[in-house]
Amino acid sequence: MQIPVVRNVLEANEKMAAHVRARLNDRGILALNLISSPGAGKTTLLERTLTDLVSRFNMAVIEGDLQTDNDARRVAATGAQAVQINTEGGCHLDSNLVLSALEKINLEGLDILFIENVGNLVCPVEFDCGEDAKVAILSVAEGDDKPEKYPLLFHLAKAMIINKIDLLPYLDFDVQKACGFARRLNPDLSTFEVSCRTGQNLDLWYAWLEKMLADKKSGSALRT
Numbered sequence: 188m189q190i191p192v193v194r195n196v197l198e199a200n201e202k203m204a205a206h207v208r209a210r211l212n213d214r215g216i217l218a219l220n221l222i223s224s225p226g227a228g229k230t231t232l233l234e235r236t237l238t239d240l241v242s243r244f245n246m247a248v249i250e251g252d253l254q255t256d257n258d259a260r261r262v263a264a265t266g267a268q269a270v271q272i273n274t275e276g277g278c279h280l281d282s283n284l285v286l287s288a289l290e291k292i293n294l295e296g297l298d299i300l301f302i303e304n305v306g307n308l309v310c311p312v313e314f315d316c317g318e319d320a321k322v323a324i325l326s327v328a329e330g331d332d333k334p335e336k337y338p339l340l341f342h343l344a345k346a347m348i349i350n351k352i353d354l355l356p357y358l359d360f361d362v363q364k365a366c367g368f369a370r371r372l373n374p375d376l377s378t379f380e381v382s383c384r385t386g387q388n389l390d391l392w393y394a395w396l397e398k399m400l401a402d403k404k405s406g407s408a409l410r411t
Contacts, residue, residue, distance in 0.1 A: 200314050204282035207317025217403040218300045220316050223324035225306030228350040230258045231383040237265040244298040249288045251280040251305045268292050279310035282317050308337040320345035327351045327360040334368035341369045346377040353382040
């Protein structure tokens with residue numbers, strides 16, 4: 188009996204995700220779903236991105252957490268629009284929650300919407316939130332076998348960010364091993380080795396964002 192129930196939940200989510208995607212597509216807004224385990228550095232990545240690119244893009248963030256608005260307050264301090272979703276124990280965001288959050292965001296002139304999902308490498312991957320791409324984030328403080336252990340995320344993601352590389356001298360994390368696992372799952376995966384603390388290699392991440400947005404705007408223009 189469980190299989191039909193799960194299928195129905197996912198199918199309902201897909202229908203709502205289509206509404207989210209259509210709404211964002213109409214405005215040429217790039218939507219990225221950031222997925223990682225807790226502590227990998229999603230919020231710090233957003234803080235740096237929102238601050239460094241404030242003069243180039245209009246950006247907003249939907250923050251997903253079980254409790255508190257700590258991350259939303261950190262994001263809002265950059266000047267970006269931020270909406271907090273507390274799942275009250277739920278392990279992921281879904282398209283219905285994202286659609287509700289969109290009602291609190293001024294979409295006029297918006298370029299990029301970041302969806303910071305609940306810290307979890309399993310459940311968030313299975314629920315489409317209407318995004319254009321999933322971005323997997325892991326830190327060198329985690330095992331380099333994360334892509335092998337959690338393959339679906341790295342198979343579906345369009346980019347993988349390996350964060351906290353400034354800590355590599357102190358840890359047994361093999362970057363090439365992690366990238367090798369991930370690329371076997373997804374040969375087209377873009378990978379970035381960065382330090383959000385020092386800013387190292389963030390320019391590569393920013394260039395990827397710029398290209399993704401340009402592609403989205405171009406596709407939007409073709410539809411109109």
